[in-house]
Amino acid sequence: MSTIVITAPDDQQGTSTPGKKSRNHARTARRRQTAIRLAVFAAFLILWWGVTAAGLVKPLFLPSPGAVWHAAVQANSCRPVAAGVERLVCGEQNYFMWEHLIASLQRIGVGVGMAIVFGVALGFIMGTIKPINTVIEPYLNFLRSLPPLGYIGLLIVWFGIGDVSKIWLLFLAAFPPIAMATISGVGGIRQARIHAAQSLGASRWQVMTNVILPSSLSEIFSGIRIAVGFAWTTVVAAELNNGIPGIGGLAYISGTQLQTPLTIACIIVIGISAIALDALIKNLGRVLVPWHGKA
Amino acid sequence: MTAVANGPIAGSVPSGRRVVLENISQCYTTDSGDTVHAVSDTSITVESGEFVCIVGPSGCGKSTLMDMLAGFLTPTQGTVTIGGERISGPGQDRGVVFQQPNLYPWLSVRKNVELGLKLRKIPASVRRDEAKRYLEMVGLEQFMDRKPYELSGGMQQRCQIARVLANDPEIILMDEPFGALDALTRERMQVELLQIWRKRKKTVFFITHSVEEAIFLGTRVLVMSARPGRIILDETINISDENGSPLGAELRSAPEFVRLRDKVSTAIYEAQGVTGMSPAQH
Ligand SMILES: Nc1ncnc2c1ncn2[C@@H]1O[C@H](COP(=O)(O)OP(=O)(O)O)[C@@H](O)[C@H]1O
């Protein structure tokens, strides 16, 4: 009897400690992971610096980390046109670097934004009306399998060399993955979910807005994530033609003008922006679809 | 607990309609191309206000029968009419409690219960009161603002029941609704259901695998045979004390109850092809 009384609290501790332990364990593991990553990054910088400082590679091919940093700072500030001259020149190619970045992001925003509106709408229609799906699916597949840069020439003929053709390009690039994801989301809904709403008196339209849309939200978000990643690589490449302002355009022009430090700075900005954009959408999805994987 | 709805929302459908299943059959084609004859040439007439319990071996076509009543499935043969009108799909007049909770994870428990009223554009304040009343009835008032996936399976099932009852359907279709509940909650829900049925004159179709539950709840028990399902026993239940009022908890030991239980159980065993075994031993 007394042993039971004594062991009971022990048992409770026994069940609570492993949880705490594993949480601590996870935190240490994460901290160690971060430390390793930082160390490797530092080693990489030192190696880069060492190679350039020792003069192993010409600065034109590989500038030093300091030069790249300097190029980035200069691209975001104003400086005299030449030593001893009053007139200032700001940024690069008449825009600050962040303005170039914003210009590219803006194109993405408009192109992908339109792709979300039309892609989700088409996905809904295709997902719910079988004959329409049968008719349109091959074309959607065809569009999806085209590399967007393959048809940029045609878009330039149609819409000119300016922003309109680039936005069309991004729209066409982002549209298929979003439509496909929506179709798959709509198609994957358990029939009973729809039946439950119908028995509560839902009309066709009410079933759409109250059941089908929220049910497919999670898949739509994965589609948007894929589309944005795809659109980002596409916009940078599309800015080879008349891409100023634009971060891809700046990377390209600076390369052709042998401003290698600026080119490398642009590449770093492009990569970091892509990762940040992806993380943003991922977290947005987590906030808007908190039930994902739970129900 | 005893808050049985006598609420401001009157049924939107005229009551008193008779449900008639006429020679209905249902065949499925499986993915491998076989034909499954789930329900065969079944006719049932149910008057308004009846509480019909359907029992039978698993896989005999009970859920299929329910799907046809709900309007999810069109019978491959025969017709389902309500008040003389052929049904054409699901509708608010037939509330369905599924075997699975089928709640919407993006809505809170309260919003799930309010959903039917919201779809019918009933004012928010009325909706709130109704939802609260039924959530209290099923014992979930403290969990109103939780999300369904934060509840246990049994709680989710009670939430589904509240959602259907709050929508005040004329006919309630329930497919093994209390299967996931513990014995105590189950008994409480049975009593609540009976009270609602009596007060609001509902027609109830109730599938269960518990013979006792069927006899306790029903005014009529239908036994279905193994596939292809058809009705092999149609028993009217009328157990009351000397004064003619229905018995309460002591009902289960009444001689008439025991007699009915044995009769129904025997029919089920025969339906499964098991004979010569006394169901009383089980
Ligand atoms: N969608 C379907 N496709 C093929 N066969 C089905 C389908 N639904 C049910 N069945 C079959 O029909 C029979 C009756 O099923 P069901 O009505 O669910 O039985 P119960 O609810 O009585 O257990 C079963 O044998 C089942 O395998």
Ligand SMILES: [Mg+2]
């Ligand atoms: Mg079933």
